[in-house]
Amino acid sequence: xxxxxxxxxxxxxxxxxxxxxxxxxxxxxxxxxxxxxxxxxxxxxxxxxxxxxxxxxxxxxxxxxxxxxxxxxxxxxxxxxxxxxxxxxxxxxxxxxxxxxxxxxxxxxxxxxxxxxxxxxxxxxxxxxxxxxxxxxxxxxxxxxxxxxxxxxxxxxxxxxxxxxxxxxxxxxxxxxxxxxxxxxxxxxxxxxxxxxxxxxxxxxxxxxxx
Numbered sequence: 001x002x003x004x005x006x007x008x009x010x011x012x013x014x015x016x017x018x019x020x021x022x023x024x025x026x027x028x029x030x031x032x033x034x035x036x037x038x039x040x041x042x043x044x045x046x047x048x049x050x051x052x053x054x055x056x057x058x059x060x061x062x063x064x065x066x067x068x069x070x071x072x073x074x075x076x077x078x079x080x081x082x083x084x085x086x087x088x089x090x091x092x093x094x095x096x097x098x099x100x101x102x103x104x105x106x107x108x109x110x111x112x113x114x115x116x117x118x119x120x121x122x123x124x125x126x127x128x129x130x131x132x133x134x135x136x137x138x139x140x141x142x143x144x145x146x147x148x149x150x151x152x153x154x155x156x157x158x159x160x161x162x163x164x165x166x167x168x169x170x171x172x173x174x175x176x177x178x179x180x181x182x183x184x185x186x187x188x189x190x191x192x193x194x195x196x197x198x199x200x201x202x203x204x205x206x207x208x209x210x211x
Contacts, residue, residue, distance in 0.1 A: 008080045008111040010091040010199055013098060015159060016119030017152045018145060019126030021175040021182055025119065026095045028183050029190075034200050036089075038079055040096035047075065064144035066151065069103050077110060091199045093117075099151070101158040115195050116163045117186075119175040123149055168195060 012035070016022050023039055030037035044067070048058040060067050067075075080092060091114065098104035121129075130145045163170045171189050175182040190196040 008077075009089050011080060011111065011113045012091055012093050012115045012117060012199070013104070013113040013163075014093055014095045014117045014119065015098065015156065016175065017121060017123070017126045017156075018148050019129035020119040020121040021129075021179065022095045022119055024179055025175065025183055025186055026093045028179075029186065030093060035091045035093055037093045037095060040076070040094065043075065043079070064147050066099055069100075069106055072097075072103065073107055073110075076107070080110070098159060100155045101162055104159055104162060113163075113169070114199055115193065116170045118160060118170065118172045119182075120172055121175045123153075125176055168193065 014022050014026055023041070026037045026039070029035065044057070044061055047053060048061045054071075057067060057071065059065075066072075076094075076097065080094070094113075098107065126149065127142065127145050130140050131142055133140055160170065171193060173182065173186045173189050175185075177185070
């Protein structure tokens with residue numbers, strides 16, 4: 001349950017298959033705008049790298065499985081919450097969340113997202129990107145990719161349907177091109193979004209340290 005004295009920052013959910021370019025494009029977007037970036041994948045990898053890592057979390061990550069929703073929300077909440085009395089901070093790109101509709105619905109108790117960005121990339125290209133990444137990560141194998149993509153193919157359509165209304169919150173970007181091409185498409189899509197304009201124009205230019 002969310003503590004009464006805390007609320008979440010303005011959130012932008014970023015969804016897409018593994019290899020769709022979420023991490024790269026979000027970093028570029030954060031560097032060029034008044035927004036911050038939190039990668040769920042990086043957060044989970046940092047969590048399991050600790051000598052005292054929770055074995056349930058570590059086991060799920062090593063097997064390429066999704067965490068139980070309540071554990072995932074606990075990890076995320078401490079990164080996105082702020083005191084109610086504090087000055088609103090910069091919007092946060094939440095990269096890699098949600099991966100299932102139940103995660104989205106339960107997390108909305110903390111605060112619904114202002115925008116949802118869907119990075120759309122064909123399966124074959126996404127697979128090639130993952131298994132040939134220069135900075136390889138644990139789990140960048142064909143077997144784990146196929147497992148994760150199968151889960152994505154089943155779980156993503158309900159998420160897209162859930163966020164199809166109201167108009168303007170869900171923005172789909174074709175990320176099948178090279179990085180710069182995909183980023184230009186992302187900039188063009190956000191350039192016509194009134195919600196994005198409001199979020200970035202009102203956000204402070206420098207990040208705020210949250211408790």
